[in-house]
Amino acid sequence: MIKIKTSEVLQKKLPLVLLEKKEKMPEASFFSKEEYQYLKQMKEKDEKTIVINRYTNFVIVHFVNKSTDDSYAFLEECRKAGARVNETISRHSAEVVQVSSSSCSPQALMACAEGLSLASYRFTRYLTTNEKKKTSLKEIVVVHKSLQKKEAIEVQTLIEAVYKARDLVNEPANHLNAVQLAHALASLCKEAGCKTEILNKKQIESLRMGGLLAVNRGSVDPPSFTIMEWKPAQKVNKQPLVLVGKGLVYDTGGLSLKPTQDSMDYMKSDMAGAAAVACALYAIAMNRLPIHVIALVPSTDNRPGFNAYAPGDIIRMYNGMTVENMNSDAEGRMILADAIAYAKKYNPELLINVATLTGSASMAVGPYAMVAMGTADRKVMDRLKECGEKTWERMVEFPLWDEYGEMLKSDIADLRNIGGRSAGAIVGGKFLEKFAPCPFIHLDIAGIAFNKTAEGYKPKGGTGACVRLLYHFARQLADQYKNK
Incomplete structure (x- = not known):
């Protein structure tokens, strides 16, 4: 480093x-x-x-x-x-x-x-x-003459967190399955002084996380659910900030198999959301920000083997809602929905979800921005967008109008996991909104998580997207609480 x-x-x-x-x-x-x-x-x-x-x-x-x-x-x-x-x-x-x-x-x-x-x-x-x-x-x-040592230390630590996120995203799936990812995140947390708990398949089954278990049915490797927490003694917030990251270590599309060329080649990066939230938490803890933050990472791969979940299946989720699976390649929202619903136990003030969720987001804004949407207060969203400008991890806000929820209606379940051909990024966010227990923001980083060619200070491969954004947002929140 x-x-x-x-x-x-x-x-x-x-x-x-x-x-x-x-x-x-x-x-x-x-x-x-x-x-x-x-x-x-x-x-x-x-x-x-x-x-x-x-x-x-x-x-x-x-x-x-x-x-x-x-x-x-x-x-x-x-x-x-x-x-x-x-x-x-x-x-x-x-x-x-x-x-x-x-x-x-x-x-x-x-x-x-x-x-x-x-x-x-x-x-x-x-x-x-x-x-x-x-x-x-x-x-x-x-x-x-006016720079202080602590400023350099803060930047160095944040860059180290970005490096770690890039390493995780670049790691090939045959060296990083869901269990290995969980232990890699636990190692990060140990170094930073965070508390970690890893739930194994039996524990996930006991919690009835139907979305995560359904996606895992086609895999030879078990799923994992990692809970990371930074709770400093002098925390300034009464309710925690919860970060949720998609931990899909490899995505074939399952039985809704992705077509080639190019659609499956970089799917080891489908856990970039998990890397982002874990490494942002690492930076927050290493720099000792006085803010209570929890990061949740549901993880599996999505394969077409064994008893893989199929289009037409009805899945009962962690919160009891039923979902009609109409596309097994819409798996990210299935595992994230369980994690988002699980966050209710922490009574969060705000939940931010980070995921390489849809190709639709990438097609809409390209490699220069992420797509953002949510139900959080306008001031909160504006603060996050400002942090995006500050770090040049910019976002384009999409609406979450009620009409988009119509596209998720099912005749035989509470909702479907996809809509039609249009508004794919928004419909993905609308699906997740159904499970959110508090004000939430969804960040779709599909277009910026992995570069096919180097660009400036962003290398070919994993970019470490969202680590700097989330860190600066948490820093601003901590300053806001301290000044109240």
């Missing part, structure tokens, strides 16, 4: 990244006359990234477009700048690099360091010759 530190003084012997606004030139004192002249010439040619090689180190000057200081869009550009200079740093095999500026704010510098660190992620566990794949970078020193 790359360490992030702060300093008030530049070290001349260490490589340096200078982040500067496009209309500015860095201080001449950083350079020799020849270097500064070269820098001017390159800037006049509209070069954004300029590298000055020295005998023992190098300087990278990156110009960012003029924007309102510390606007969310500008901070995102600074993260992308960090990702861009990461390529140059890798070529130089630098282990330590400084980030500074004569024109940008400390927040912009920290965003640059964040992007640089996030872009350095590699998943090398199964490479037998992985040295070339590993990043050389071990430490980033952000140089600014």
Whole structure:
């Protein structure tokens, strides 16, 4: 893991990244006359990234477009700048690099360091010759007089949580079944000081979690249900925030088998919601936020084997409602509905569900946003959306009008698990709403959880989507409670 530190003084012997606004030139004192002249010439040619090689180190000057200081869009550009200079740093095999500026704010510098660190992620566990794949970078020193050590520690811990989420999503299904996922989450919680309970198949059966058990019927591996809790002694909220994450470790579509090409190839990532909520909880606990949070992860794979649940089956859910299964590939909502209903025992103030739920969400907003919907208070939803802008994990809000519930009506059960061909993302959220015991928000991250190609600081493979969003939302909630 790359360490992030702060300093008030530049070290001349260490490589340096200078982040500067496009209309500015860095201080001449950083350079020799020849270097500064070269820098001017390159800037006049509209070069954004300029590298000055020295005998023992190098300087990278990156110009960012003029924007309102510390606007969310500008901070995102600074993260992308960090990702861009990461390529140059890798070529130089630098282990330590400084980030500074004569024109940008400390927040912009920290965003640059964040992007640089996030872009350095590699998943090398199964490479037998992985040295070339590993990043050389071990430490980033952000140089600014007003930055404090605790700010760097917070960002470093949050990035570590994103790394862990990416690792989980990238793990292949033959190395991460439902039980293995549960134990991986328990290991995270132990490190962070959280309480964990793993329910096995017999316990899940005793609770009559019909949705989770139905989806598991086609699998050779048992299901799991993981309960994680961070309850600090000085918690500021009376009722907990509950996070629910979809833990589908692999999805074939079950008897409603997914067609190829491309539809099944990346389905190891169908547990990205579980990774998001668990790793957000990890970051919350590691940074000791004074807020009570519970994360629930129902987990199984969805296979067409054995006595797999079939279209036409009637499933009795944990809360007693009956569901007519009309598509075995709509399995995520079946396992999530049990977990959402189970959350009632904690009397939550708010429940946030995170899932790679529908291809419809991905088709609607593409790889640039998640789909959000829910019944939470307007102020709560707006706060979450602001956190999405802050972290650039943006969301597009869809409605949950009552009319969409008509599409879920069944003649022989309380409801069906799918509607028609239209409004698939909304209907999925509407289904989950039926089981929510409190104000809830559903985040469909199907389009942003897994990249087929690298983009900026988001690598090919698991992106760790929603970890930073959920962390900053919990942080804002904690601050709100403290200020009451």
